[in-house]
Amino acid sequence: MVGRVGIPRQSASRRTRRMRAILVKTLVYLVLLVGSSALLTPFLWMVSTSLKGYDQVVASKFTWIPKPVVWSNYTRALEFIPFWRYLGNTVLVTSMCLIGALSASAVVAYGFAKLRAPGRTALFGVLLASMMLPGQVTMIPVFVLFQRLGWYNNLKALIIPAFLGGGAFNIFLLRQFYMTIPNELCDAAKIDGCSNLGILVRIVAPLSKPALTAVGVFIFVANWTDFFSPLIYLSDQEKYTLALGLRLFQSLHSTEYSLLMAASIVFSLPILVVFFLAQRYFIEGVTLTGMKG
Amino acid sequence: MGDLVLSRVMKKFNDNVAVEIDDLEIRKGEFIVLLGPSGCGKTTTLRLIAGLESPTRGEIILDGKVVNALSPKERNVAMVFQDYALYPHMRVYDNIALNLRVDRVPKDEIDRRVHEVARLLNIEHLLSRRPRAMSGGQQQRVALGRAIVRNPRLFLMDEPLSNLDAKLRLTMRSEIKKLHTRLGTTTIYVTHDQEEAMVLADRIVILADGRVLQIGSPEDVYENPRNVFVARFIGSPEMNLADCRVESADGDAWLLGEGLRLKLPADVMTRVAGRGDLPARVVLGVRPRNVKVGRELEDADGAGEVTFFERLGEVNYVHVETGKTGAGMDGPGGASDGGVRDTAGDGAGAGVGADRPGTTVLVARWDEDREARAGEQVEFRLDRAHIHLFDPASGMSLLTCGPRSR
Numbered sequence: 001m002v003g004r005v006g007i008p009r010q011s012a013s014r015r016t017r018r019m020r021a022i023l024v025k026t027l028v029y030l031v032l033l034v035g036s037s038a039l040l041t042p043f044l045w046m047v048s049t050s051l052k053g054y055d056q057v058v059a060s061k062f063t064w065i066p067k068p069v070v071w072s073n074y075t076r077a078l079e080f081i082p083f084w085r086y087l088g089n090t091v092l093v094t095s096m097c098l099i100g101a102l103s104a105s106a107v108v109a110y111g112f113a114k115l116r117a118p119g120r121t122a123l124f125g126v127l128l129a130s131m132m133l134p135g136q137v138t139m140i141p142v143f144v145l146f147q148r149l150g151w152y153n154n155l156k157a158l159i160i161p162a163f164l165g166g167g168a169f170n171i172f173l174l175r176q177f178y179m180t181i182p183n184e185l186c187d188a189a190k191i192d193g194c195s196n197l198g199i200l201v202r203i204v205a206p207l208s209k210p211a212l213t214a215v216g217v218f219i220f221v222a223n224w225t226d227f228f229s230p231l232i233y234l235s236d237q238e239k240y241t242l243a244l245g246l247r248l249f250q251s252l253h254s255t256e257y258s259l260l261m262a263a264s265i266v267f268s269l270p271i272l273v274v275f276f277l278a279q280r281y282f283i284e285g286v287t288l289t290g291m292k293g
Numbered sequence: 294m295g296d297l298v299l300s301r302v303m304k305k306f307n308d309n310v311a312v313e314i315d316d317l318e319i320r321k322g323e324f325i326v327l328l329g330p331s332g333c334g335k336t337t338t339l340r341l342i343a344g345l346e347s348p349t350r351g352e353i354i355l356d357g358k359v360v361n362a363l364s365p366k367e368r369n370v371a372m373v374f375q376d377y378a379l380y381p382h383m384r385v386y387d388n389i390a391l392n393l394r395v396d397r398v399p400k401d402e403i404d405r406r407v408h409e410v411a412r413l414l415n416i417e418h419l420l421s422r423r424p425r426a427m428s429g430g431q432q433q434r435v436a437l438g439r440a441i442v443r444n445p446r447l448f449l450m451d452e453p454l455s456n457l458d459a460k461l462r463l464t465m466r467s468e469i470k471k472l473h474t475r476l477g478t479t480t481i482y483v484t485h486d487q488e489e490a491m492v493l494a495d496r497i498v499i500l501a502d503g504r505v506l507q508i509g510s511p512e513d514v515y516e517n518p519r520n521v522f523v524a525r526f527i528g529s530p531e532m533n534l535a536d537c538r539v540e541s542a543d544g545d546a547w548l549l550g551e552g553l554r555l556k557l558p559a560d561v562m563t564r565v566a567g568r569g570d571l572p573a574r575v576v577l578g579v580r581p582r583n584v585k586v587g588r589e590l591e592d593a594d595g596a597g598e599v600t601f602f603e604r605l606g607e608v609n610y611v612h613v614e615t616g617k618t619g620a621g622m623d624g625p626g627g628a629s630d631g632g633v634r635d636t637a638g639d640g641a642g643a644g645v646g647a648d649r650p651g652t653t654v655l656v657a658r659w660d661e662d663r664e665a666r667a668g669e670q671v672e673f674r675l676d677r678a679h680i681h682l683f684d685p686a687s688g689m690s691l692l693t694c695g696p697r698s699r
């Protein structure tokens with residue numbers, strides 16, 4: 001008798017528990033849905049606008065689906081500004097910065113993680129503190145310095161700084177990752193005759209691929225989309241990068257919104273591609289380190 | 294001149310002295326084992342020799358040349374790490390080949406040498422594996438291969454067998470010994486396992502708290518431990534130690550301990566170091582194999598009660614609680630030999646390894662076929678030729694040389 005009473009009560013509690021789990025899950029998905037559509041809306045608006053004619057853009061009633069679809073916006077956009085020239089500049093600057101900042105931060109982080117030296121901890125503290133410093137504070141002295149060095153109106157001003165340290169945050173991130181690599185491996189490599197650079201290149205870097213990939217993506221995106229540095233250092237229009245060049249669609253009197261959006265989408269494509277490639281690599285890297293552990 | 298000399302070497306880590314070795318000479322081709330409990334500075338010593346650590350003071354001399362400032366590569370030493378430290382992202386082949394690649398050895402020679410070493414160590418079929426996909430024993434062989442392939446001047450091994458299971462440890466132990474015989478490379482091997490040291494070493498260096506306590510052949514450190522620490526560390530089961538008073542009567546010296554009373558023979562007395570006089574109290578040491586136990590012995594040195602029978606199969610041991618005597622046995626100092634006063638039983642004689650005050654546990658080999666029963670009354674006799682005497686204050690041996698060198 002007791003059992004008969006007991007069983008339904010038990011399953012009832014189980015049922016409410018399952019109900020609650022479903023409810024929580026639904027709520028979570030709802031929040032995610034709202035959040036992601038909020039984030040996606042501007043992007044969709046951008047796609048939509050890039051395919052509209054001028055009259056549709058300025059029409060008082062907003063529509064999501066352009067009618068007719070004006071594909072020619074894209075070809076016109078790439079002719080409106082010297083797109084290929086700017087793309088070339090951007091690729092040059094971004095790739096040089098990627099090489100410079102990635103290798104510099106990889107090397108500096110190695111020093112902080114694996115080399116014993118007096119004052120190392122204090123120096124690392126200074127590095128972390130420098131992350132708190134807003135760029136605007138150093139902007140003017142740095143600008144004056146670069147100008148005196150003759151880097152004004154020259155891509156050098158965008159490229160060379162990347163080779164000088166590679167960014168406090170990147171160093172911090174890589175250093176934390178390097179710290180997890182056993183020192184015994186470095187000792188073994190030393191016994192095998194490797195120099196510190198050899199240890200970094202042959203042992204530490206290959207074991208830090210996920211972290212290096214992440215840092216590489218950060219550097220790529222930061223430089224690809226950098227508007228501020230080109231704005232203050234470059235004066236000749238033919239030296240512009242894409243991020244700065246997009247501004248040419250806006251003039252005093254009118255803005256070619258559909259062309260601007262078309263160019264912006266083309267501008268964003270490489271970032272999407274890099275994210276997709278890197279994401280695959282992140283996952284691979286994570287499983288690799290998981291096996292290692 | 295030794296192949297490797299450590300001269301007045303000291304290493305501090307933030308004001309803590311980790312290692313202090315005044316003089317250690319290692320001859321060419323020797324198999325030296327650094328033996329000591331964990332934390333005594335074995336790894337640090339090895340790292341100093343390798344060049345991974347630089348001494349706070351002192352000189353490390355290789356082949357007559359001070360190498361303090363040289364890198365591990367310039368010293369041409371190879372090291373096997375405790376947990377192998379194989380590069381996880383490289384195949385076995387590349388793990389072994391790395392140091393040759395760094396040295397820019399031509400490709401086909403690298404290939405030849407890697408295969409040669411792999412054949413020697415029976416790991417040829419594993420060359421394309423990654424370290425994670427191998428057992429501990431296989432990883433161990435790869436680590437050895439990585440060290441061998443370059444023909445180093447010096448082989449350093451830091452507890453290389455401690456991560457293996459007991460059976461594999463024995464196999465690898467004999468393989469390492471064979472390898473040394475075959476290659477003849479000077480080897481410094483670190484372990485905390487005295488048995489491993491006894492089996493492998495040409496000479497054992499016993500360390501405690503960063504200092505050398507004794508250097509000698511396995512036989513030497515076993516037979517003539519220079520102090521209590523070495524005496525207890527070497528040999529299994531541990532050497533029995535008992536606090537004793539020294540009394541003299543009619544020109545003979547007598548040792549009186551808990552349930553124990555023996556006359557020191559003249560030849561032991563001649564080996565007493567220094568003044569030829571024993572202090573008033575000594576620590577008597579005797580190994581279990583040198584204690585004879587039986588129900589009734591002629592010339593028994595004492596008696597006690599069996600508390601534990603230890604069956605190991607090959608050899609069996611009994612634990613005898615002395616000073617706990619049954620009926621029919623003379624108590625300690627039972628004045629059968631006139632002149633020796635009965636002063637035992639004052640409770641001050643609790644020996645090292647005492648179970649409870651007033652008694653001392655003596656471990657002895659049990660040679661009878663039957664099992665000893667707990668509670669059984671037995672008598673024992675110590676082999677006079679194999680007793681050790683230590684100073685209770687300093688722990689140093691009071692005898693100059695061992696029975697072997699008589």
Ligand SMILES: Nc1ncnc2c1ncn2[C@@H]1O[C@H](COP(=O)(O)OP(=O)(O)O)[C@@H](O)[C@H]1O
Binds near residue numbers: 330335336
């Ligand atoms: N890098 C280090 N920093 C500080 N102390 C250390 C360091 N390496 C070893 N020590 C200390 O030195 C002593 C000896 O250590 P170690 O050589 O590793 O002993 P063993 O290998 O015999 O177990 C220990 O007390 C240890 O704490």
Ligand SMILES: [Mg+2]
Binds near residue numbers: 332451
């Ligand atoms: Mg150690």
